[in-house]
Amino acid sequence: MLDLRQKLFLMSLSIGLIGFLFLMIHQKKMKENYAFLWFLMGMMFFFIIVWFEPVRAVSEFLHIISPANFLFFLSLFFLFVVCIHFSVMLSHMSTQIKNLAQKNALLENRLRRSSGKTPRS
Amino acid sequence: MSKTLIIIPAFNEEARIAGMLEDVRLTHPELDVLVIDDCSTDDTLAVVRRMGVDALSLPTNLGYGAALQAGYKYALQEGYDVVVQMDGDGQHTAESIRPLLETLADPACSVVIGTRFYPGSPYRMPLLRRVAVSFFRLLIRLMTGRRVSDPTSGLQALKRHVLIYYVDDIFPTDYPDADVIIFLHKWGLRFREVPVVMRPNAQSMHRGPRVIFYMFKVLISMFVIHLEGKKAKRGDAHAGS
Numbered sequence: 001m002l003d004l005r006q007k008l009f010l011m012s013l014s015i016g017l018i019g020f021l022f023l024m025i026h027q028k029k030m031k032e033n034y035a036f037l038w039f040l041m042g043m044m045f046f047f048i049i050v051w052f053e054p055v056r057a058v059s060e061f062l063h064i065i066s067p068a069n070f071l072f073f074l075s076l077f078f079l080f081v082v083c084i085h086f087s088v089m090l091s092h093m094s095t096q097i098k099n100l101a102q103k104n105a106l107l108e109n110r111l112r113r114s115s116g117k118t119p120r121s
Numbered sequence: 122m123s124k125t126l127i128i129i130p131a132f133n134e135e136a137r138i139a140g141m142l143e144d145v146r147l148t149h150p151e152l153d154v155l156v157i158d159d160c161s162t163d164d165t166l167a168v169v170r171r172m173g174v175d176a177l178s179l180p181t182n183l184g185y186g187a188a189l190q191a192g193y194k195y196a197l198q199e200g201y202d203v204v205v206q207m208d209g210d211g212q213h214t215a216e217s218i219r220p221l222l223e224t225l226a227d228p229a230c231s232v233v234i235g236t237r238f239y240p241g242s243p244y245r246m247p248l249l250r251r252v253a254v255s256f257f258r259l260l261i262r263l264m265t266g267r268r269v270s271d272p273t274s275g276l277q278a279l280k281r282h283v284l285i286y287y288v289d290d291i292f293p294t295d296y297p298d299a300d301v302i303i304f305l306h307k308w309g310l311r312f313r314e315v316p317v318v319m320r321p322n323a324q325s326m327h328r329g330p331r332v333i334f335y336m337f338k339v340l341i342s343m344f345v346i347h348l349e350g351k352k353a354k355r356g357d358a359h360a361g362s
Contacts (some may be wrong), residue, residue, distance in 0.1 A: 095290055098183050102191040105157070105177040106198065113175075 014046040123202040128192030131209030132159040148215035158186040186294035217317035221278035235276035235317035257299040265306040272299040299344035
């Protein structure tokens with residue numbers, strides 16, 4: 001389905017993406033656990049370029065007219081998964097921020113009370 | 122005598138908080154008061170401090186539920202036996218505190234909720250909110266078998282052993298309302314309602330398009346808590362439940 005030129009182009013993109021992820025992690029701009037899904041995507045992308053037959057086989061099995069449609073669907077589904085992953089991360093961080101802010105307020109209150117700036121309840 | 126703390130979360134209430142605090146001070150001078158300022162952008166905190174009332178100042182706006190929870194954490198840390206929570210918008214009156222505390226004195230009761238809906242109550246609510254309240258009443262009845270007349274009341278009194286649950290991350294801090302009643306039922310914490318007088322709130326935090334978001338959040342929370350089922354009680358066994 002893909003000619004050599006197209007394969008080489010897409011493989012460079014895939015390798016470039018994985019390399020970019022490594023750079024982000026190296027520069028501490030991204031944590032490893034958040035890069036996991038992107039690594040997975042990059043490697044799957046590379047795998048599909050090198051060996052397209054499984055995609056064609058699965059498309060036929062699912063009665064999808066064109067393997068390209070199947071790839072589009074997979075890409076969209078993957079993005080949904082990434083968004084859910086981010087929602088989970090954000091929820092966790094939201095709880096952490098809440099606890100930190102509450103602790104901050106409690107400590108600040110204790111400090112004010114011990115320095116006599118605020119009445120004891 | 123039980124050590125009692127009144128906690129009042131407040132956000133941008135500079136116009137109303139002073140009157141409310143004065144009301145509480147005159148009616149219950151023996152009770153400690155703590156205002157939790159949810160990073161107000163007006164002079165709420167300054168007003169509270171000028172009145173010599175203790176305050177927690179949250180460094181970022183966390184919302185009503187998280188501000189309340191900060192108050193619970195303070196109460197637990199400082200060894201309070203009873204906590205009364207009131208809204209900072211002046212809706213709740215100082216006269217409502219005594220009936221709450223008298224009912225809470227019953228060892229069989231862990232939480233008392235002040236209800237504004239009782240026969241002969243002068244309280245009036247806009248239609249949309251009345252529909253929402255009725256809907257939550259029905260859901261609570263289906264989920265717990267209990268009739269609750271005011272599922273969204275923020276006026277409550279609770280005993281110390283309840284704080285163990287309320288300070289945990291499992292407590293629903295996003296708009297804690299009807300879902301808290303399911304939460305209490307799930308943990309086997311007995312609650313009662315007591316009729317109280319409340320002033321109508323002209324500027325409810327649940328208004329406009331936010332009402333839809335609020336209802337969605339509370340509904341999801343109620344179903345999640347309900348589906349988790351009943352749990353064994355935590356911590357020390359105290360008198361009552």
